[in-house]
Amino acid sequence: MSSSSLPATERLPFHDSGLDVRKRVDDLLDRLTLDERIAMLHQHAPAVPRLGVGAFRTGSEALHGVSWLGVATAFPQAVGLGATWDEDLVRRVAEATSVELRAFHRHRPPADGDAPTSLQAWAPVVNLLRDPRWGRNEEGYSEDPVHTARLAEAFCRGMAGDDPRFLRAAPVLKHFLAYNNEDDRCTTSSGVRPRVLHEYDLAAFRPVVASGAATGAMAAYNLVNGRPCHVSPLIEDELRRWAEPTGHELFVVSDAxxxxxxxxxxxxxDDHVESHAAALKAGIDSFTDHGLDSDTPVGRLREALDRGLITEADVDRAVRRQLALRFRLGEFDPDLDPYASIGPDVIDHPDHRALAARAATESVVLLKNDGLLPLDRAASPRVAVIGPLADVLHEDWYSGTMPYRVTVAAGLAEAVGEVVRVSGEDRVELRSRTTGRLLGDTAFDVTDWGDDVVTLRSADTGRHLGARHGSLVVEEERVKSWDVHETFVLEPVADDDGAVLLRNVLTGRYAAVDQADGRVVVTAGTPGAAERWSREVVRDGAQEARAAAAAADVAIVVLGNHPLINGRETQDRTGTSLPAAQEALLRAVAEVRPATALVVTSSYPYALDWADEHLPAVVWTSHGGQETGHALAAVLLGDAEPAGRLPQSWYRGDDDLPHPLDYDVIKAGWTYQYHRTAPLYPFGHGLSYTDFAYRDLRLSSEVVPQDGALDVSVTVANTGARPGSDVVQVYARATAARYEAPRLRLVDFRKVRVDAGDSEALTFRLPVDRLAHWDVDRGAFTVDPGDYEIVVARSAGDHVLVARLTVTGEDPAPRAVLDRDTRAVDFDDYSGVVLVDATRATGDAVAPVDPALPATLLFRAADLTGAVGVEVEVARVAGSGQARLEFHLADRSLGVVDVPVTGDRYTWTRAATRLQGAVDGVHDLRLSLHGDFRLAGFRLTTSPPAADGGATAAGPDPA
Structure with a gap:
């Protein structure tokens, strides 16, 4: 029932569409009982029939199309959308997704007791692709914060729509913050020092929130500096602060x-009541916990209120944010909502199919081409399409159900006629050594996904072997479930040549023969209890592929990953190499058919050293959705331009990447900004079928003040014989920085399409603050005066034009450390320390990684003139051995503070000592930490401490 049709006696102020939304929210909030308000804090907020308020659910998945709800248009994975570098295209993809989400919302009947499909869309993912081994690499746009923020804002605007009052859908940014590993993701802590926090991780979220395009955010599973993201002060201190000027608060939800x-x-x-209270006070507005069971989390929050851990004001604040969003989504104004009439015909609409094809095509990246591509239809009539991904499309966990599937082989066949399709997979029979029976009464096609993990697909039915409820079954057409039951390891038996054991990856159990009835069960816990199977190859996949390639004019080898195997949510990759079986297949084909193009279809980068050295052409696309085959065929045949550019670096196989849990992109050397070894394919790389020339790079001013701006102009000319696209990338770098500056940093980009023989003049507006770095002394972004270079490039590794820029202003003063607190985390450099939480609610501190080894902190250019003493803020639990903190310069020791036991890691005290001798001038100050303790900060004093080396009263919260 619409509010306008209610009887006058039932119409209440919150029904009045003419009132200010804030007044309507306040009126509705005041009419809700306390129990009704607390109930709304769960993901499944119940209806309030007495007020005509419906049930509400937070969250639908819509990362690259509507997912989990049935057939819907499937666009390329987010990393593929990132490869388009096309903000308008990403906006249009999001618009189509939100239109389909509206159709599901209105026309898909809710399950019993559930709300309609949520119009709050849990997308986009704004986490940066720091490490290409991240299992969820497919969900992010880029390793670069500027690139990610631009595409994320475009996606949010497409989801939200253009109506000034109502939202088509409400985009939620995932996952706040510094989340880029899956292994033990709920217990690992991302160590993020202030420079990395502000210049890298926050930098991807900040512009999207500040633009007003995002309506919410989801907290991440991991911890940051020892504190879980769900109780992070950054939710209020950063996220919500950025949103204040937009006039709308963010609605922040928990992860499941x-x-x-x-x-x-x-x-x-210690208990769930305390934790839920802390999360609510930290800024979590909706608790996705215990599935449909609202009673448990709501009961915890109710008890938290009864125990005084939260107040009604805390509850009201969260509920108010939810209600404000629901008003913006048109729930209370269906007669005015411009999106309320969207019907089911929009799902898989022809326009959306065309958009899916365009997005898939624009995301294809040509990594290498020695002239093989585009294929000449006349000269290459016989095409062999080979590989485990040649004639199949896979859905990832956040994919919808594809309406149809155009594989690479199908797309090429449609374009050129008949093609030869060969998977290159071995077909094997597994026969029980005990019973002599064939496993499953069928032969299996074996797909090797690397790390010895395989799937087995029936040669008779095409369905996968799986382990369910302790038995082996052949039933699933495709692998797509949270728990993957269909992956196995064929373990050779050392003392029995030709025999293998069959172990299920999910359960870790081995296949065995039930002695009672001869059934094959998956219950054996050890190799000794497992059945031995004779493995007979009835079709040699590599041999079949070689024969097909030898008989063809050109071979297209399609390799890559399955999005739910060996690299997915909950599981990181172990490396960047292609699966050994895939690499062997590629080499076997190339040996007999030099005219071989490698097509990598994957959720993440691979180390393609051999392919780059030996093959004439290499192409990459993400899993591109329903139109993958049409897109790749168009690019391979030259009907479309390879317009994609890499959104992350593709490292070489022998590149020793940093540890996955080292989140310090600066010191570890992550991404194109700081990595010290040239990658195989750099960030922003992608070739074209035409040629582009850049000329006439001009700066509107070569000297600008720190608070100024300038225009960067350049002309792009298409000097080739066909129209094409290029991404003009503008980078900056400081040439003589006092801090460890990025080797290069993207500051702007634009995708242009230029006809053959034409040129286009481009102008980029560059505020000088895009050159800023986070100044740890001032606790703010600062643009240092000095010399910079503006680089126009085709990629981070292909610099075309360079212009020099001088920024004027006052030189930075030495670091001020006298009679003021300096936070320990505001160091310039360090070794052997880990960042930790100062309290459960706020503040960061440092501690030695290994208390048995010394750790160091460096504070550069500190003005120590007049310093005679030092105070430190420390916490230390009782333990063996001594703990001390040493202060010294390059040439001498300044003093040692003995660290007292405080009894708890969150109990802080101040200790002090007199410095050894007078200190004058500006010096690099080094601190050495010995023993097991935490350091929140220090203060150099111009007066002697009250008690040398002794503990003082407990210090203030070291926030």
Whole structure:
């Protein structure tokens, strides 16, 4: 029933569409009982029939099309959309997705007791692709914060629509913050020092929130500096502060089961009542916990209120944010909502199919081409399409159900006629050594996904072998479930040549023969109890592929990953190499058919050293959705331009990448900004079928003040014989920085399409603050005066034009450390320290990684003139051995502070000592930490401490 049709006696102020939304929200909030308000804090907020308020659910998945709800248009993975570098295209993809989400919302009947499909879309993912081994690499746009923020804002605007009052859908940014590993993701801590926090991780979120395009955010599973993201002060201090000028508050939701993780996995709080209260006070507005069971989380929050851990004001604040969003989504104004009439005909609409094809095509990246591509239809009539991904499309966890599937082989066949399709997979029979029976009464096609993990697909039915409820079954057409039951390891038996054991990856159990009835079960816990199987190859996949390639004019080898195997949510990749079987297949084909193009279809980068050295052409696309085959065929045949550019670096196979849990992009050397070894394919790389020339790089001013701006102009000319696209990338770098500056940093980009023989003059507006770095002394962004270079490039590794720029202003003063507190985390350099939480609610501190080894902090250019003493803020639990903190310069020791026991890691005290001798001038100050303790900060004093080397009263919260 619409509010306008209610009887006058039932119409209440919150029904009045003419009132200011804030007044309507306040009126509705005041009419809700306390129990009704608390109930709204769960993901599944119940209806309030007495007020005509419907049930509401937070969250639908819509990363690259509507997912989990049935057939819907499937666009390329987010990393593929990132490869387009096309903000308008990404906006249009999001618009189509939100239109289909509206159709599901209105026309898909809710399940019993559930709300209609949520119009709050849990997308886009704004986490940066720091490490290409991240299992969820497919979900992000880029390793670069500027690139990511631009595309994320475009996606949010497409989801939200253009109506000034109502939202078509409400985009939620995932996952806040510094989340880029899956292994033990709920218990690992991302160590993020202030420079990395502000210049890198926050930098991807900040512009999207500040633009007003995002309506919410989801907290991440991991911890940051020892504190779970679901109780992070950054939710209020950063996210919500950025949103204030937009006039709308962010609606912040938890990730699934993360509130319970605060106790169950992380042991950060002693009980769930305390943890839920802390999350609510930290800014979590909706608890996705315990599925449909609202009673448990709501009961915890109710008890938190009864125990005085939260107040009604805390509850009201969260509910108010939810209600404000629901008003913006048109729930209370269906007669005015411009999107309320969207019907089911929009799902898989022809326009959306065309958009899916365009997005898939624009995301294809040509990594290498020695002239093989585009294929000449006349000269290459016989095409062999080979590989485990040649004639199949896979859905990832956040894909919808594809309406149809155009594989690479199908797309090429449609374009050129008949093609030869060969998977290159071995077909094997597994026969029980005990019974002599054939496993499953069928032969299996074996797909090797690397790390010895395989899937087995029936040669008779095409369905996968799986382990369910302790038995082996052949039933699933495709692998797509949270728990993957269909992956196995064929383990050779050392003392029995030709025999293998069959182990299920999910359960870790081996196949065995039930002695009672001869059934094959998956219950054996050890190799000794497992059945031995004779493995007979009835079709040699590599031999079949070689024969097909030898008989063809050109071979297209399609390799890559399955999005739910060996690299997915909950599981990181172990490396960047292609699966060994795929690499062997590629080499076997190339040996007999030099005219071989490699097409990599994957969720993440691979190390393609051999292919780059030996093959004439290499192409990459993400899993591109339903139109993958049409897109690749168009690019391979030259009907479309390879317009994609890499959104992340593709490293070489022998590149020793940093540890996955080293989140310090600066010191570890992550991404194109700081990596010290040239990658195989750099960030922004991508070739074209035409040629582009850049000329006439001009700066509107070569000297600008720190608070100024300038125009960067350049002309792009298409000097080739066909129209094409290029991404003009503008980078900057400081040439003589006092800090460890990025080797290069993207500051702007634009995708242009230029006809053959034409040129286009481009102008980029460059505010000087895009050159800023986070100044740890001032606790703010600062543009240092000095010399910079503006680089116009085709990629981070292909610099075309360079212009020099001088920024004027006052030189930075030495670091001020006298009679003021300096936070320990505001160091310039360090070794052997880990960043930790100062309290459960706020503040960061440092501690030695290994208390048995010294750790160091460096504070550069500190003005020590007049310093005679030092005070430190420390916490230390009782333990063996001594703990001390040493202060010294390059040539001498200044003093040693003995660290007292405080009894708890969150109990802080101040200790002090007199310095050894007078100190004058500006010096690099080094601190050495010895023993097991935490350091929140220090203060150099111009007067002697009250008690040398002794503990003082407990210090203030070291926030």
């Amino acid at each position: 089961e993360a509130p319970s993780n605060l106790v169950d996995l992380e042991h950060y709080f």
